Amino acid sequence: MSVEALSEFGRIRLSDSFFMRDVLFSDIAAIHGLSNVPDDPDLAIAAGTKLCTELLEPLQDVFGRIAIRSAYRSSEVNGFGNQMQRENKKGYNCGSNESNHAAHIWDRRDADGNMGATACIIVPAFYDAFHEEGDWQKLAWWIHDHLPYSKLYFFPKYWAFNIQWRENPERKINSYTRPTGQLTAPGKPNFGGSHEAEWAPLKDVFPKA
Numbered sequence: 001m002s003v004e005a006l007s008e009f010g011r012i013r014l015s016d017s018f019f020m021r022d023v024l025f026s027d028i029a030a031i032h033g034l035s036n037v038p039d040d041p042d043l044a045i046a047a048g049t050k051l052c053t054e055l056l057e058p059l060q061d062v063f064g065r066i067a068i069r070s071a072y073r074s075s076e077v078n079g080f081g082n083q084m085q086r087e088n089k090k091g092y093n094c095g096s097n098e099s100n101h102a103a104h105i106w107d108r109r110d111a112d113g114n115m116g117a118t119a120c121i122i123v124p125a126f127y128d129a130f131h132e133e134g135d136w137q138k139l140a141w142w143i144h145d146h147l148p149y150s151k152l153y154f155f156p157k158y159w160a161f162n163i164q165w166r167e168n169p170e171r172k173i174n175s176y177t178r179p180t181g182q183l184t185a186p187g188k189p190n191f192g193g194s195h196e197a198e199w200a201p202l203k204d205v206f207p208k209a
Helices: 003-010 027-032 041-063 075-086 124-129 136-146 196-204
Strands: 067-070 116-122 151-154 161-166 172-175 181-184
Touching: 027 075, 041 116, 041 136, 041 161, 136 151, 136 161, 136 172, 136 181, 136 196
Parallel strands: 151 172
Antiparallel strands: 067 116, 116 161, 151 161, 172 181
16 A cells, blocks of 8 residues: 555544544554555444444543554554464564454454454543552443443553454453453343442543443
8 A cells, every 4th residue: 555545544534533543553563564554444444433433432422532552453463463472572462363353453354254343442531530459340330331342351551451342242341450350241140230330430520421
């Protein structure tokens, strides 16, 4: 892709606030000179539009500016990152390409034919207000009760988390920060009903919650 074509591609608007350029940066691609551009731009745009309009915009509307840490990855970039991870190189945290289809690799459908997209994001204002151990669960339960996510994975630094939109969502929440493990999933006793008791403290800081 030429510089002119990539510039135009980056101007594609995925939602009110987010453009394609916002989701294309990759540390791995930048360091190793790899291309982080979709092979199937139309599928990447369709999946990214769903992620941004149905998940990222509603989060930003309630909790303030979202910082995107990592979003779209090309098959080349993710595959290289996974190879480095398997060689125990630090800083490479990529699963296999197959596991990232309809996740970080937006321009590939998963094995069941579902379209999807994932972004790793930070909500700075939330972390500033709720940064004690386990506080990430307040946001996790709010998302569970309000938004059509497929998977959430929370991390320790600034409560960064992967948030996935996907056709036929799985509705699973997992954590790599304490308490670690699975917070909820279909079939678990805590899955259904309202969880307002868990996220009610958010309303003291974020009036729209």
